[in-house]
Amino acid sequence: KAGVTQTPRYLIKTRGQQVTLSCSPISGHRSVSWYQQTPGQGLQFLFEYFSETQRNKGNFPGRFSGRQFSNSRSEMNVSTLELGDSALYLCASRLLAGGSNEQFFGPGTRLTVL
Amino acid sequence: QKEVEQNSGPLSVPEGAIASLKCTYSDRGSQSFFWYRQYSGKSPELIMFIYSNGDKEDGRFTAQLNKASQYVSLLIRDSQPSDSATYLCAVNLGRSGYALNFGKGTSLLVTP
Numbered sequence: 001k002a003g004v005t006q007t008p009r010y011l012i013k014t015r016g017q018q019v020t021l022s023c024s025p026i027s028g029h030r031s032v033s034w035y036q037q038t039p040g041q042g043l044q045f046l047f048e049y050f051s052e053t054q055r056n057k058g059n060f061p062g063r064f065s066g067r068q069f070s071n072s073r074s075e076m077n078v079s080t081l082e083l084g085d086s087a088l089y090l091c092a093s094r095l096l097a098g099g100s101n102e103q104f105f106g107p108g109t110r111l112t113v114l
Numbered sequence: 115q116k117e118v119e120q121n122s123g124p125l126s127v128p129e130g131a132i133a134s135l136k137c138t139y140s141d142r143g144s145q146s147f148f149w150y151r152q153y154s155g156k157s158p159e160l161i162m163f164i165y166s167n168g169d170k171e172d173g174r175f176t177a178q179l180n181k182a183s184q185y186v187s188l189l190i191r192d193s194q195p196s197d198s199a200t201y202l203c204a205v206n207l208g209r210s211g212y213a214l215n216f217g218k219g220t221s222l223l224v225t226p
Contacts, residue, residue, distance in 0.1 A: 031211060031212065033212055033213075033214070035214075035216075041218075042202075042216055042217070042218035042219060043158070043202060043216040043219075044216070045207075045213050045214055045215060045216075048208065048211050048212050048213060050211055055208070055210060055211040056207075056208040056210075056211050056212065056213035057213075058213065090157060090158075094212060102160050103160065103212060103214070105157035105158050105159070106157065107157055108157060
């Protein structure tokens with residue numbers, strides 16, 4: 001069974017640009033969450049999507065947005081990039097059936113903002 | 115701000131010893147707690163989750179939850195060099211679904 005996949009794996013952008021990151025969850029998984037990981041702040045929750053609806057949202061500015069499609073694939077968008085947005089962005093998926101509590105993380109997208 | 119605090123370490127233990135990691139949290143309404151392991155350059159992977167006060171054992175790992183004192187701990191018995199990693203504690207803040215609030219992690223080094 002394929003794991004969570006994220007594309008692209010690496011991105012370099014300049015300040016002011018926008019970026020879209022993609023996440024394909026494990027087949028059958030319906031919940032997708034996004035996290036930002038930096039050395040200074042650690043792993044921080046961005047948002048969770050389930051059935052194409054945002055169910056939970058972290059404490060990030062409105063420049064960070066996301067969506068989920070009917071096939072559970074998800075995209076995350078960051079507009080007007082700032083230097084501080086340089087981070088590893090991790091996507092995680094969860095089954096939401098059979099009492100499963102395990103959230104599987106993808107390999108991440110490394111975003112560098114210059 | 116709902117906090118999850120961990121000692122950053124590094125915590126160094128000899129091979130075969132018990133490693134003890136602790137995490138405190140500020141939201142008294144928190145219901146579910148998780149321990150993740152993250153190797154350098156890799157994504158986090160779930161070790162255990164715990165919902166109820168007391169101990170939960172899975173192989174060499176034991177999670178302990180004390181809601182009155184607002185802490186959760188992880189014991190690793192018979193520590194191996196392969197256990198050397200960063201251990202992340204997470205608390206679910208979501209009232210439905212997942213909104214995991216992570217601590218900054220404790221770096222564990224198991225020396226042969």
